[in-house]
Amino acid sequence: MNAVQRNGQAQDLGLLFLRVTGGLFLLFVHGLPKLLDFTAQLQLIEDPFHLGTHLTLILAIFAEVLCPLLIVAGLLVRLACLPILFVLLVALLLVHPQWSVAEGQFGWLLLILFTTVLIAGPGRLALNARLPGVLRYV
Template sequence: MNTSRWDERAQDFGLLFLRVTGGVFLLWVHGLPKLLNISAQLQVIEDPFHLGANVTLMLAIFAEVLCPLLIIAGVLVRLACLPILAVLLIALLVVHAQWSLDEGQFGWLLLIVFTSLLIAGPGRLALNVRFAGALRYA
């Protein structure tokens, strides 16, 4: 096996690892608790843009449940990163602006992970590459 082919495979596995671990962490820590406890979350969710608790929670669930599932599968990865990045930036810069770097470190790390995926794309070990040539760069 020549070195460039090995490098390509390592890069694809690295992107797969980044997609799956980042997606699972966001889904497990933030998305599923919101989805499984909607009524309780409606009472405590911050609404910085005064859209209403229902709309704000549905937008958060979209970004923290559906988008990570798309990213894990490798479908529309770059597009799915955008709502996640929006929610993370709003949380870190608006809702929790008083947090120190230590307090917000998980959010900042997720921001780094999903910005990296936005830049790099899903890699070749993604469903969109296998099944839909039109979505190759999504």
Template sequence: MNESKAQDLGLLFLRISGALFLLGVHGLPKVLNYSEQLKLIEDPFHLGAHVTLLLAIFAEVLCPLLIVAGLLVRLACLPILAVLLIAMVVVHPEWSVFEGQFGWLLLIIFTSILIAGPRRLRLA
């Protein structure tokens, strides 16, 4: 396998695994337990629980699906990174690196995808 094909496969793996992980751990639980999540979600910008939750669902459901498909990948990373940065810096600034390690790792993954783009293995 040549180096370019290996890089494409590596990035495809990063895109799919990172996006499905975010979707499964954060996105789908918000959709499937919407009413319960309304009571739990932080609203740091006072937009209201419904708006804040819908924005989180957009970033954690629709955007990962676009990334898996390789569609608008760089653009789809931006809402994800915004939600992660808000969670880490605004909502949970007291978290140590240990407590916030999952969020920081997701920031690393989606920043890497933002920088690299989808490369050649994508739907469009």
């Protein structure tokens, strides 16, 4: 195996690690608490677009539960990053604009992580690699 092949394998392993750890982290820290305690979360969630707390919470759960699961599996990864990035930007810029970088560091780090996945893609160790045509790249 030459250096180029080793480098490609290392990149694929790095992207796999980034996808799996980032996705599971978002799922366990934000997604599952919202899903498992839906009623209590209705009282806590902000509604910056005035869609109603019920719909806002459902959209947040979509972004923080379903999308991380797709990313971990490596399926439609770039597409799954978009709702997560939207929720993070809304939280950081609209819901909590008063936060300093230090106060919002978790959100900013997730934004960096999922933007990296969006740009780099899932790597070859993903279900995306088995999809036909253009679906392989979303």
